[in-house]
Amino acid sequence: MLKTKIAVLVSGGGTNLQALIDAQASGIIKSGEITLVISNNPEAYALERAKAAGIAACVISRKLVGSMDAFEQKLCQTLDENSIDLIVLAGFMSILSESFTSRYRGRIINIHPSLIPSFCGKGFYGLRVHEAALERGVKVTGATVHFVNEIPDGGEIIMQKAVAIRKNDTPETLQKRVMQQAEWKILPMAAEKISKLIAKSKERQ
Ligand code: GAR
Numbered sequence: 001m002l003k004t005k006i007a008v009l010v011s012g013g014g015t016n017l018q019a020l021i022d023a024q025a026s027g028i029i030k031s032g033e034i035t036l037v038i039s040n041n042p043e044a045y046a047l048e049r050a051k052a053a054g055i056a057a058c059v060i061s062r063k064l065v066g067s068m069d070a071f072e073q074k075l076c077q078t079l080d081e082n083s084i085d086l087i088v089l090a091g092f093m094s095i096l097s098e099s100f101t102s103r104y105r106g107r108i109i110n111i112h113p114s115l116i117p118s119f120c121g122k123g124f125y126g127l128r129v130h131e132a133a134l135e136r137g138v139k140v141t142g143a144t145v146h147f148v149n150e151i152p153d154g155g156e157i158i159m160q161k162a163v164a165i166r167k168n169d170t171p172e173t174l175q176k177r178v179m180q181q182a183e184w185k186i187l188p189m190a191a192e193k194i195s196k197l198i199a200k201s202k203e204r205q
Pocket residue numbers: 011012013014015016017090091092093111112113124125126129179183
């Protein structure tokens with residue numbers, strides 16, 4: 001069966017990218033292949049992780065191209081040139097426009113560090129999500145993988161995993177546990193699930 005070509009979009013440390021790379025090596029991801037990593041931040045450590053794994057990587061910076069429109073145009077061009085079937089947002093800290101998301105309907109997935117619909121949408125990203133969860137005093141949080149549409153964190157939910165909050169949690173300890181217990185597990189599983197669906201539909205074409 002033809003494999004689904006995956007591009008992973010990153011902005012920072014890239015631990016979720018690493019989980020995807022490891023899942024590919026261990027065979028959890030078998031219907032897809034990560035063929036490209038794109039960062040919107042030239043300083044992202046995720047770029048080093050791609051390099052170490054021998055995966056092609058490039059930087060598309062909104063600052064350098066001038067505008068969000070130009071950024072998305074360059075992004076589309078790069079995805080097309082590489083015949084990408086599935087886009088995985090793994091710690092990608094930029095909101096994509098409706099014209100972009102509608103072009104790739106059902107082919108963009110994102111990992112978010114909470115149980116959507118809690119602590120999500122504009123302004124909820126990275127450590128801020130965990131700060132908000134602790135401030136609100138919830139006893140359970142977690143992570144969600146969902147399809148990406150024009151509403152930030154509003155697309156159909158694919159997978160979720162809950163994580164218990166501990167009495168002495170700080171945003172940092174909670175972030176680490178949510179990553180270890182939830183994100184690094186469900187993102188590869190969801191990437192495989194959607195890759196398999198896309199690979200099957202490629203077969204039929
Ligand atoms: C992860 O916790 C991811 O879920 C979150 O940023 C972190 C990136 O870490 N993403 C968002 O908040 C998106 N709204 P990583 O670069 O080590 O994967």
